[in-house]
Amino acid sequence: MADQRNQPDHPGQPGEREQAYLLGLRLGGKKVVVVGGGAVATRRVPALLAAGADITLVSPGITPGLEDLATSGRITWLARAYQPGDCAGAWLACACASGREVNEQVALEADAQRVWCVRADDAGASSAWTPAAGGAAGVQVGVLSGDPRRSAAVRDAITNGLSAGTISARHWRRRRPGVALIGGGPGDPGLITVRGRQLLAEADVVVADHLAPRELLAELPPDVLVIDAAKIPYGRSMTQREINDLLISHAASGRFVVRLKGGDPFVFGRGGEEMLACLRAGIPVTVVPGVTSAVGVPAAAGVPVTHRGIVQDFHVISVHVPPGDERSSVDWESLARGTGTLILLMAVNRLGAVAEALIRFGRAATTPVTVIADGTMPTQRTMYATLENMERRVADAGLRPPAVVVIGEVVTIAAELAGLARDVATTPPLVPPAGGG
């Protein structure tokens, strides 16, 4: 960082080839002398205060930020030039004056008094260095590399990775208990939330669904137990009871269990049932929302589910049982009578029954439809149809689950957007005329 601007590649006095010994100083209530009241001191003082240091600042003039701290009594300001003896009783000195001679004197006095001294102007002549410091996810990071910009870049890479959960850093002393129900988003691994990724990186056990973003599982350390609870449509699946029992038994034995689901855990995801089972068994549960495929898949495919002036409501419907089935609780008649966008999940194999019911109850047979399969994934396919021909068109195109079906006038907007996006992609970008003419 700027404080290390002059830090040499090979540390200077004393001992050119010695490495710095990294230490975390606990400065609570301990005197720290800061000489200088400019930009460097302004940057450094807040971190010292955060560490609880008892700061005496020596400088004839100071920045407004430091003056605020002095006025509010958070630091002691001696409004004068440095005098020999100012380092007495300090545990650490920061020589941040603008004049080199002043910093030299402070460093000499500090050395004589066996006080560690950080010199802002000459890292090679410093007995201590300030690392590029930062923190994320409850971890403090300090980096020294001999190159301040490189140190800052390494620090940023680490803190960003910790924040995003891309650096696996599980807690060992203060481990999370229980189960986290995490919505993984519609499929693209970039669409999980930051919180979801952070908690996934903490998992001892991951119970993953078929539609969860599976690429993320490959990043887990080898000691994480990954259980496939694949609920493959029309194929083998683990029963909900078995899944609940797994979550409870692993969590009860002290492991942190992540239940990784596609979309959002509470949108046709049985997250509520799993949460109930865990809480009834005394297991704490954290819920991390996810981008539901119901709106995330249309959005990623350029299908707005509402559009000003066209439609102001949308309805998300599970078609795991078709209209007319005695197990269905959906009021298809009122959905057909309204004008809202209908978003159907788990519908691909029941499109004929849906079209028949909606047309019979009053939706126009020509209502536009779009079907998006494998949304947000490299294999995504989008198809346009109308209510009356959607079943045949889906069959002809060979579209398979998972797919989201969007029915309503917004589909005309989606088609227009798709056309315009194609034109933009194929038109060369505008180049300003050369020569100012």
Ligand SMILES: C[S@@+](CC[C@H](N)C(=O)[O-])C[C@H]1O[C@@H](n2cnc3c(N)ncnc32)[C@H](O)[C@@H]1O
């Ligand atoms: C059991 S539901 C789970 C929904 C999930 N909890 C959510 O919020 O997206 C599964 C259905 O979601 C839809 N779905 C999930 N992921 C999808 C994707 N990537 N592309 C298209 N549809 C998807 C399909 O309709 C699929 O049959």
